Amino acid sequence: MREWDPVAAPTEELAALVRTFNLIFAADVPEDPPWRMDSFREYLAVTMPEERRICWVAEDGDELLGYASILLVGDIAVLELLVRPDARRAGVGTALLAAAARRADAEAYGSIGVEVVGDTPAADFFEAQGFRCAFVEMRNLLDLSTVNWEQLTGLAKGVGSGYRIEYHHGGPPEELLDEYARAKATMRLNPAYELELRPSSYDSERLRASLATLRARGLKPYVVLAIHEQSGAVAGLTEVVVPAQRPTRADQYDTVVVRTHRGYGLGRALKARMLTELRTDEPQLEDVQTWNAVGGEAMRRVNDELGFKPNREWREYEADVSDVLRRLDAAS
Ligand SMILES: CC(C)(COP(=O)(O)OP(=O)(O)OC[C@H]1O[C@@H](n2cnc3c(N)ncnc32)[C@H](O)[C@@H]1OP(=O)(O)O)[C@@H](O)C(=O)NCCC(=O)NCCS
Numbered sequence: 001m002r003e004w005d006p007v008a009a010p011t012e013e014l015a016a017l018v019r020t021f022n023l024i025f026a027a028d029v030p031e032d033p034p035w036r037m038d039s040f041r042e043y044l045a046v047t048m049p050e051e052r053r054i055c056w057v058a059e060d061g062d063e064l065l066g067y068a069s070i071l072l073v074g075d076i077a078v079l080e081l082l083v084r085p086d087a088r089r090a091g092v093g094t095a096l097l098a099a100a101a102r103r104a105d106a107e108a109y110g111s112i113g114v115e116v117v118g119d120t121p122a123a124d125f126f127e128a129q130g131f132r133c134a135f136v137e138m139r140n141l142l143d144l145s146t147v148n149w150e151q152l153t154g155l156a157k158g159v160g161s162g163y164r165i166e167y168h169h170g171g172p173p174e175e176l177l178d179e180y181a182r183a184k185a186t187m188r189l190n191p192a193y194e195l196e197l198r199p200s201s202y203d204s205e206r207l208r209a210s211l212a213t214l215r216a217r218g219l220k221p222y223v224v225l226a227i228h229e230q231s232g233a234v235a236g237l238t239e240v241v242v243p244a245q246r247p248t249r250a251d252q253y254d255t256v257v258v259r260t261h262r263g264y265g266l267g268r269a270l271k272a273r274m275l276t277e278l279r280t281d282e283p284q285l286e287d288v289q290t291w292n293a294v295g296g297e298a299m300r301r302v303n304d305e306l307g308f309k310p311n312r313e314w315r316e317y318e319a320d321v322s323d324v325l326r327r328l329d330a331a332s
Pocket of ligand 1: 024
């Protein structure tokens with residue numbers, strides 16, 4: 001096992017990692033599209049300015065068996081851990097976890113978190129390592145070949161009078177960043193979002209950095225905004241990212257309708273408009289994924305109506321670094 005730097009790694013090592021990702025997805029999450037080499041180095045190497053990612057690879061001679069990384073963000077080390085299907089149950093995952101936990105400890109990070117895809121061996125692995133499940137979301141998938149585009153175009157227009165829907169390819173326009181950040185900040189009122197390992201950007205400075213980071217990682221942002229015409233306020237927004245690494249699958253990130261503007265059909269219209277625009281701007285797209293907090297009723301109804309289907313649980317596991325290390329020491 002060795003620490004591995006995606007910035008300096010030879011292209012063949014990146015290609016081996018993409019192949020490993022694809023073997024893992026084919027085994028564990030076969031409904032997900034394969035990864036490509038496009039911007040893959042940038043995807044791993046670039047982080048937000050105040051964050052750092054540290055990576056390891058496990059090898060047998062020239063063969064890549066596994067990969068781990070921690071992203072040091074806020075007060076938590078966010079782990080990613082992958083072992084090639086034919087190399088599992090031989091302690092490779094445990095060895096990579098030990099390296100990651102030791103480093104998190106050395107960097108004075110007290111807790112470690114990981115997102116685990118439901119119905120894969122990873123849940124058993126992290127439970128065996130003493131992690132606790134802190135939060136569960138449902139991933140929903142919309143197969144674009146099943147969409148009734150005529151109906152969707154109608155939904156996109158169905159907003160209460162006094163609102164305007166705007167599409168912005170490339171992210172929110174500079175002059176609306178403050179307003180956009182203010183609308184996103186209202187999500188903080190929902191305690192479910194506090195637990196997520198994908199922190200949102202709540203001020204315009206952070207939002208600007210976050211958009212620059214997305215673009216540098218090969219993740220193309222799109223937004224649709226609902227503008228309250230009388231005040232000019234951002235009443236709602238929805239965000240989608242199309243990754244260069246798997247351009248047939250879009251990620252629908254946050255969708256927010258500010259509380260005082262709820263009940264005017266904005267959530268549905270925002271998402272419907274986004275889909276109709278993506279159909280033109282990203283014609284290679286096959287499906288869109290989005291995540292809902294379990295119990296997020298209003299958004300679940302919107303997703304149902306648009307044709308999103310619940311697909312798998314996404315489970316966030318957490319542990320104290322000291323507990324992980326104690327358990328690993330006791331087992332060795
Ligand atoms: C999770 C993962 C990294 C585990 O790697 P691994 O090398 O097989 O793990 P280990 O051999 O060190 O397993 C350690 C213990 O975890 C538990 N465990 C691991 N896989 C298990 C499974 N399929 N079923 C039940 N328990 C399991 C066992 O207790 C195992 O000990 P044992 O083999 O002595 O019984 C691997 O399954 C994987 O790559 N999964 C897909 C990627 C992923 O989802 N990663 C997590 C999110 S980033």
